[in-house]
């Protein structure tokens with residue numbers, strides 16, 4: 001039965017696809033399409049147009065459902081190839097007609113043909129673990145964790161931020177609510193081996209304030225360098241924008257008179273008296289580029305919105 005439907009399918013395909021035709025791969029939400037040739041892959045939510053300018057075109061397209069989705073069939077309809085087939089692979093070929101001159105002349109228009117997988121979301125199973133991180137769906141705040149990444153009790157991995165110093169930094173606000181001494185216990189001498197807020201910190205370094213300054217300065221290609229002076233003020237919105245573009249979350253805090261200030265700050269492994277390295281964007285409060293403050297302060301400097309600086313090579 002499957003063989004017969006493939007033969008029918010092939011007939012449609014062969015008549016349709018000769019030089020000058022287009023094949024459009026339509027991929028809805030729920031999965032992607034990969035091709036044996038690897039040059040005609042098409043991502044989720046994309047329309048990929050392939051010009052068939054070769055009389056010997058052959059490729060095999062396979063529908064790959066995302067976790068939590070299943071492949072149902074290839075879309076039906078007169079202009080769709082592989083229509084209503086439930087095989088995950090759709091073979092598109094015109095090679096069998098390559099030497100058939102009369103058919104070539106009939107079909108050498110600019111018609112467009114389509115293939116489109118139909119995906120269906122599977123019923124939510126609260127007791128399954130769709131992303132395979134050992135945290136059941138019902139408890140998983142981050143349902144699409146890449147396979148193999150360590151996660152906390154809520155199923156979320158540490159968010160990595162790639163910076164120009166060649167290091168990978170952890171998102172600071174994962175570590176909100178921890179005290180200096182709690183971090184010091186998990187990361188003696190700056191080398192972490194314990195667990196913090198549920199994250200396995202093995203392999204992470206608790207950065208010194210000099211490490212933090214070096215990272216900030218790595219955003220400046222030449223010349224201008226920040227120096228570790230407490231509460232030094234610079235007019236450099238470029239650094240703030242670059243850090244945001246890299247993925248750092250700035251946290252809004254309120255100053256004593258209620259103005260919101262956007263801050264990137266957290267504990268470093270320096271002695272507790274000067275353990276809080278921060279960079280505050282006060283330019284959003286006044287006018288753009290007026291004031292950006294960096295500083296190294298005692299722990300507890302900014303109240304409850306504190307994280308910590310960790311990196312790995």
Ligand SMILES: [Ca+2]
Nearest residue numbers: 131133135140
């Ligand atoms: Ca999970």
Ligand SMILES: [Ca+2]
Nearest residue numbers: 142143145155
């Ligand atoms: Ca997860």
